[in-house]
Amino acid sequence: MGAGVFLAVLGAILTFAVRVDAPGINLKVVGVILMVAGGAIIAYARRGTRHERVITRVEQPDDPTAPPHTVQHVIRDVDLE
Known part of the structure; x- marks a missing residue:
């Protein structure tokens, strides 16, 4: 600044x-x-700092014959100073 x-x-x-x-x-x-x-x-x-995190997890369904699937969550944070 x-x-x-x-x-x-x-x-x-x-x-x-x-x-x-x-x-x-x-x-x-x-x-x-x-x-x-x-x-x-x-x-x-003055806009602040932006952070982005991606959380990935593999979920196994209860049915053993069904294939697993991947779930991703994107978390965005802004740090204002």
């Missing part, structure tokens, strides 16, 4: 504080792009 904050601050400085006209590049547009990228990184970092 630190990189997102850094990009957002750098973009704000370029957009609002720098008063230099660089030939061939618009610093205000670059600053807005950096602020949006920083915000996206911060939002992505």
Whole structure:
């Protein structure tokens, strides 16, 4: 998340504080792009960590002539920070 904050601050400085006209590049547009990228990184970092576990088991029916079958359970967890 630190990189997102850094990009957002750098973009704000370029957009609002720098008063230099660089030939061939618009610093205000670059600053807005950096602020949006920083915000996206911060939002992505705050989503949390996702874990997925797959539990597989083989069940044998009561009838000995019937074939066994496999059952899978998918468990999804989200750790919010």
